[in-house]
Amino acid sequence: MSDALEKAEQAAREAATDTAAVQIALAALELAKAAQQQPAPQHHQCDHQHKPRRSAGEWIGIACAVCVGGAGIAFASLALAILGGTAAIVVLVLRSMWTDVQKRR
Structure with a gap:
């Protein structure tokens, strides 16, 4: 037993x-x-509105505008350099003429 x-x-x-x-x-x-029934923790929501991101076409347009602007600035700088050189030559010629006129008197 x-x-x-x-x-x-x-x-x-x-x-x-x-x-x-x-x-x-x-x-x-x-x-x-119980873990499945609980909602996932929510992230902090911003109060402001986010701007949409730029598309590839917009970035290409911006790049083209920058290139055209850069070329324009380059040509403007070249024009100013030529103008400055021309002005310097004119001033030297006028100064030379003025000194010649002053010697004759």
């Missing part, structure tokens, strides 16, 4: 162990369900 008692005791221990494992598994499932 003690053999039967020991077997019953062993069966009771296994049942208790299995029950604890099942309870842990059920608790894990409940936790997973």
